[in-house]
Amino acid sequence: MNTLLKNAIWILVAILGAAAVGGIAINRGESINSLWFVVAALCVYSLAYRFYAAWIAATVLTVDATRATPAERLENGHDFAPTNRWIVFGHHFAAIAGPGPLVGPTLAAQFGYLPGTLWILIGSVLGGCVQDMSILFFSTRRNGRSIGQMARDELGPLGGTAALIGTFAIMIILIAVLSLIVVNAMKHSPWATFTVSATIPIAMFIGIYMRYLRPGQVMEASAIGVALLLLFVVAGGWVDHNEMLRGWFDHDGLTLAWGIMLYGLAAAILPVWLLLAPRDYLSTYMKLGTITLLAVAIVILQPSVKMPAVTQFIDGTGPIFGGKLFPFVFITIACGAISGFHALIASGTTPKLLANERDIRMIGYGGMALESMVAIMAMVAATVLDPGVFFAINSPAGIVGKEAVDAVAKISGWGFPVTVEQMRLLAEQMGETTLFARTGGAPSLAVGMASIFGSAFGNSLLALWYHFAIMFEAIFILTTLDAGTRVGRFMLQDMLGNIWPKMAETSWLPSMLLSSCLVVAGWGYFLYIGVIDPNGGVNILWPLFGMANQMLAAIALCVGTGILVKSDKIRYVGVTALPLLWLIIVTTTAAWQKLTSSDLRIGFMAAAEDLQAKLASGALPAEKAAVAPQLIFNLHLDALLTLFFIGILWLIVFDMLRVCVRYLNGQPVLPLTETPHSPSRFVEDWVRD
Amino acid sequence: MLAKLTTLWQGLRQLSGDDAYERYLHHYAQHHADSGEAPLTKAAFFKQWQDKKWQGINRCC
Numbered sequence: 001m002n003t004l005l006k007n008a009i010w011i012l013v014a015i016l017g018a019a020a021v022g023g024i025a026i027n028r029g030e031s032i033n034s035l036w037f038v039v040a041a042l043c044v045y046s047l048a049y050r051f052y053a054a055w056i057a058a059t060v061l062t063v064d065a066t067r068a069t070p071a072e073r074l075e076n077g078h079d080f081a082p083t084n085r086w087i088v089f090g091h092h093f094a095a096i097a098g099p100g101p102l103v104g105p106t107l108a109a110q111f112g113y114l115p116g117t118l119w120i121l122i123g124s125v126l127g128g129c130v131q132d133m134s135i136l137f138f139s140t141r142r143n144g145r146s147i148g149q150m151a152r153d154e155l156g157p158l159g160g161t162a163a164l165i166g167t168f169a170i171m172i173i174l175i176a177v178l179s180l181i182v183v184n185a186m187k188h189s190p191w192a193t194f195t196v197s198a199t200i201p202i203a204m205f206i207g208i209y210m211r212y213l214r215p216g217q218v219m220e221a222s223a224i225g226v227a228l229l230l231l232f233v234v235a236g237g238w239v240d241h242n243e244m245l246r247g248w249f250d251h252d253g254l255t256l257a258w259g260i261m262l263y264g265l266a267a268a269i270l271p272v273w274l275l276l277a278p279r280d281y282l283s284t285y286m287k288l289g290t291i292t293l294l295a296v297a298i299v300i301l302q303p304s305v306k307m308p309a310v311t312q313f314i315d316g317t318g319p320i321f322g323g324k325l326f327p328f329v330f331i332t333i334a335c336g337a338i339s340g341f342h343a344l345i346a347s348g349t350t351p352k353l354l355a356n357e358r359d360i361r362m363i364g365y366g367g368m369a370l371e372s373m374v375a376i377m378a379m380v381a382a383t384v385l386d387p388g389v390f391f392a393i394n395s396p397a398g399i400v401g402k403e404a405v406d407a408v409a410k411i412s413g414w415g416f417p418v419t420v421e422q423m424r425l426l427a428e429q430m431g432e433t434t435l436f437a438r439t440g441g442a443p444s445l446a447v448g449m450a451s452i453f454g455s456a457f458g459n460s461l462l463a464l465w466y467h468f469a470i471m472f473e474a475i476f477i478l479t480t481l482d483a484g485t486r487v488g489r490f491m492l493q494d495m496l497g498n499i500w501p502k503m504a505e506t507s508w509l510p511s512m513l514l515s516s517c518l519v520v521a522g523w524g525y526f527l528y529i530g531v532i533d534p535n536g537g538v539n540i541l542w543p544l545f546g547m548a549n550q551m552l553a554a555i556a557l558c559v560g561t562g563i564l565v566k567s568d569k570i571r572y573v574g575v576t577a578l579p580l581l582w583l584i585i586v587t588t589t590a591a592w593q594k595l596t597s598s599d600l601r602i603g604f605m606a607a608a609e610d611l612q613a614k615l616a617s618g619a620l621p622a623e624k625a626a627v628a629p630q631l632i633f634n635l636h637l638d639a640l641l642t643l644f645f646i647g648i649l650w651l652i653v654f655d656m657l658r659v660c661v662r663y664l665n666g667q668p669v670l671p672l673t674e675t676p677h678s679p680s681r682f683v684e685d686w687v688r689d
Numbered sequence: 690m691l692a693k694l695t696t697l698w699q700g701l702r703q704l705s706g707d708d709a710y711e712r713y714l715h716h717y718a719q720h721h722a723d724s725g726e727a728p729l730t731k732a733a734f735f736k737q738w739q740d741k742k743w744q745g746i747n748r749c750c
Binding site for chain 2: 075077078079081083084086087090091094095096097098099100167174178210211212215216217218219222272273276277280281335339341342344345348349479480483484486487490549
């Protein structure tokens with residue numbers, strides 16, 4: 001009877017899920033209730049978790065609850081420590097959830113809500129969650145080794161090097177595009193600039209508080225920090241209304257870009273306790289708090305999604321980024337569907353905390369499903385805006401024109417009516433002078449969130465909510481930026497150490513300064529080009545980031561596939577090989593188009609040639625001609641980078657295939673590095689259900 | 690209800706590292722009590738803990 005009831009419940013969930021997905025897929029009305037998105041997502045995740053993830057855990061990976069985990073065998077009180085699974089889940093989720101799942105879906109909303117939503121749902125349950133869970137499992141079976149080490153141990157030195165270089169490259173592109181988004185949100189916005197700048201001294205104060213004033217009182221210090229942050233969101237409004245003060249914080253994009261580079265350099269050099277660690281606490285609380293608030297608001301208020309299911313921009317003419325639905329929606333939404341970066345977390349800290357292998361499904365699969373849910377909410381927040389408003393905020397000036405009148409005329413001409421008056425009123429409500437051409441997703445998400453929160457708590461607070469949302473996104477973008485710059489510095493020091501061993505001493509000042517400057521120069525260059533690019537820069541950088549992230553995911557899935565084959569589980573190899581195949585197809589197609597397309601907004605080489613020709617014939621206005629040589633150089637560099645990413649991707653795929661073929665032919669390959677079974681002490685304490 | 694709130698609070702403390710020192714003392718008492726060395730002070734432990742926590746990649750995109 002009990003089984004019958006359980007089955008009935010799962011059948012109901014399946015029917016409900018199918019109805020919700022079908023509902024959002026075939027709806028062609030004016031608008032659709034956003035609750036359908038939440039219901040569809042929850043049903044898809046719970047079905048996949050209950051059946052697919054359970055099957056993978058039991059049959060494909062053969063999770064063994066009686067086996068001692070590294071945390072138990074190597075317990076040392078620091079990094080190896082058996083931990084309650086909910087706590088591990090919290091750590092893991094806080095580590096994997098960054099700004100990526102908020103930005104990608106917002107940009108991809110230019111295709112309409114449907115393509116992005118379907119890819120987030122399908123990509124996560126069949127790809128991203130599987131990747132996170134299997135890498136977490138394989139790393140747990142290998143004493144918590146990193147993905148790079150596992151690639152070296154299981155496939156060979158090529159795989160290890162590819163993973164290392166790939167991680168470094170993705171870090172540079174990621175930081176550049178994220179800081180560009182912050183710059184676009186802060187340019188000529190004294191309120192946003194003031195609030196975001198204030199997070200730096202607040203973090204430093206909290207750092208000193210935690211280290212010296214009240215050592216180790218983490219919760220207390222964080223509470224003070226969060227209160228200060230909220231206070232400074234309000235204070236930003238006063239600054240905005242003060243003629244003298246607002247001048248101090250009213251800057252153009254380039255000045256802000258230099259400021260962010262200086263900040264990145266400082267963060268890489270200053271001790272972690274002063275800036276990095278306290279900022280991370282604050283951003284983690286803000287992140288978890290705001291995401292929860294957004295979820296509650298969406299469930300209670302059920303705002304209407306006004307974006308059409310599919311827009312005409314699937315033909316590749318979209319204003320935010322050029323390129324057809326296939327393959328670009330799969331490149332634009334990486335985090336939230338499948339994110340290679342997660343493999344670094346799932347193979348680093350998390351496996352050292354697992355108390356039991358049983359928890360792998362919940363933490364690996366469940367953690368990614370939750371991040372995917374965040375992406376769905378970002379999609380909802382972006383698509384509850386009037387489509388005209390959405391495009392007015394996100395379209396760069398180079399596409400729709402610098403003047404408001406031109407921009408609204410062009411956008412309305414696409415069939416998404418919007419007026420200058422409407423945008424002026426909206427900007428005024430949000431406490432901004434203008435919302436046009438704030439490309440990158442953060443501002444439109446903030447407007448979306450502000451309007452959702454505003455309808456719950458009253459419209460008089462719209463400006464506050466908007467700047468709260470901007471601060472919330474900026475603070476954890478900056479956290480990714482400073483943590484990433486620092487990690488990049490260590491990786492570079494390590495690499496340079498191969499040439500000159502002295503460079504590998506991480507605390508040697510000249511090495512520290514040189515490598516920090518190199519890393520900042522790396523992403524600073526792309527940020528600078530992104531700011532001077534009249535087409536907004538995001539349209540170039542985000543696809544590059546997407547390709548890099550998918551490449552890292554492909555490396556992780558190659559490691560997984562190789563291990564499955566070597567473990568004589570070729571029957572189940574499709575679990576990792578099919579998502580891998582899909583990633584190879586989309587990434588290669590996207591790279592191919594980026595290199596060879598004759599469409600100026602897609603092909604790097606075509607754009608470079610076009611600009612060269614215009615420059616030579618004198619057809620460019622003076623201000624564009626001044627930056628044209630830099631843009632041309634950058635387009636060539638981007639083409640090279642694309643070739644590089646795709647080259648690494650294919651190298652590792654062939655390396656993996658080589659290992660698999662050799663194994664299947666009975667030729668010698670590197671042995672499996674799984675640690676031998678040793679029984680868990682904890683097992684006697686519980687009875688298997 | 691109160692018990693649930695306490696569990697939640699303990700979870701939060703553990704997640705944030707607020708109780709890291711208490712857990713260290715516990716681990717010390719179980720494994721190193723007979724080593725003859727005194728445990729670290731709270732300030733010294735926290736320094737070590739924080740510096741360790743920030744090695745390697747612990748944040749994602």
